[in-house]
Amino acid sequence: MSLQLLPPHSWTPGNPKPGIYLEVPERHYHQTGDLSVNADSGISSSMAKKTDQEGTLSQYLLDSGTKTRSLDLGSALHLAVSQPKVFEKRVRLRDVQGAKQSNDYKRALIEFYEQSIPGIPRPECLNPKAPVPKLDKEGNPKLDKEGNPLFEKPEEPKVADLSAHIEALETAADSRGMIFLAPSEWSKLQAMMQSVKTYPGDGIRRLLRGGMAESSIVATCPETGLKLKCRPDFLEVRRGLIVDLKTSANPYPGEFGREVSKWGYHFSAAWYAYVCKLAGIKINQFAFLVIGNEAPHDVALYTMDKATQYDGEIRVRYALDQIAHYYANPKTVHKGINPVGFQEVSAPWWSLTNETKAVFGQE
Template sequence: MTTQTHYAGGIEPGIYPDIPDTKYHAAKDILSSSGARRLITSTPRKFYEEMTTERPYNPAFEIGHAAHTLMLTVGDPFEVVDADSWRTKDAKAARDAALQAGNTPLLAKEYAQVRAMADAILDHPVTGELFTRNDTTSEQSLYWKDEQTGVACRARPDLAVNDWSLIVDYKTTVSADPREFAKSIAKYGYHQQQAWYCEAVETLTGIRPEFVFVCQEKTPPYEVSLIQLDADAVRIGGRLNEDARSIYAACMDSGVWPSYPTSVQVVGLPAWALKQADQETGIEAPF
């Protein structure tokens, strides 16, 4: 049975190619993939605080944002500041002015970094072709309603083939090694993200797309890897998304966004620590 519709923002379900990213991200009352992941890994109260609070400036975020802008040819324009760091009064003033104008502030050395990253992507035998295809569209905004919960949802894939047969998600990361990226998948919920985006496309078009992560390191030589998730990861991600929407709907209905339990919680060591203790002390782990 479907609950009341939790739809807001005045945007009807559909695919919108020309919505600015500022407008897309401003619709915080329409649940996104990052919001769904936050509901799973944190508390509803923290999610609500973030939903109703402006994001503070984060240089690490701006580097990734700038790299996306160069690769996808969309987004905020750059404001390159000729300074060695943001510590000086003049640099801070230039940064704040850029942010106030809705631009992405970058130090000159940061701009050189993201330009080198873009060049490495374009020089790669697979990603170079992928990001220069003439049958793709970047950062389209997708809006749909989850029929089970009535929750309004949104997604904004980095790049998609125009027939929706493939979605490409570009990640900047410390390590593009597939073994290391597997840890990032679990830590940041990228399996939820893939399931969320694929659900969006399938709901609106009837097509279940393929999905690939293009991962790039943020230090020279800016190496690149291409990663696809296995079926189990995507299935688990989809189930977590269902849980997140159920939590969101319950909070919207009640107006209550719970925090941590108020009672005392009993916890033990994680499995890896128990195994380590077993190896080091001879205490047998209970499994």
């Protein structure tokens, strides 16, 4: 069954209908209803992954639909790599100087935001007040030596009012998909993008050719009845290709392989492939574009071996079974690691002293 390609305005936050959507804002994609009641908002890879990692459906999974503002640098990097034209429209350098706790900095930040995000009214309490003349004891205006009137020092706006307006502006920016980077973040982003641009050959350009960036896919699992969703960084339907952009402290094969296991990247790959399959899209290849997040920001392209892919598929099936079991038996939600009593734990064998190993080595 092939799902319909739907416009972004038809996405219903908290209860999207099955389909393939383009240009759905990230905050709308992550917006959920009460997952402890039903899965109408869709189970995502990151939510299901917690079930796999913890071995049970935890309260964390049910709460994980609430999405805070994304890490700005990571979001900006995704746009720069896969949607450069969108990057130019949405990402700005927030070059505001000063001590962040000072009123001068807050006022400068407000001025910067108001220029970048038009249409947000400034609260009356922050508008300049009419100057108040100084008066003498008889109520007459005080004058300086040249005969000019003297005025009282303008009242400083309250810190709480400044902070509240900054928060309102940042919320408005977030709702419009805008991202503001500090100078240090901007410089780092430029360095990372330079590494991508200078990657040998045209492998990255060919990899990201002709597909859809940040598409949102919703489908219903026929076996469990659960509504599932995924949001591939890059999807090319004709080639059956998904590209997942990752940053890594060490982008070389051995260390990144460990990160695949640690962070469940193979789980995500299997999840994306399964949701795409339900949407009528066959995934033939899942590739990683990895960028080092520290200088010199080395770049690598990876795929996974068959054993790793298979392990991801098994884990997805296990997670789906666990989640389906919860919705069939909602009172079984796990709220403790070992609520029935004490459980014995052990320090890693390698961390023990030689004397301890000698005593307990035969047990």
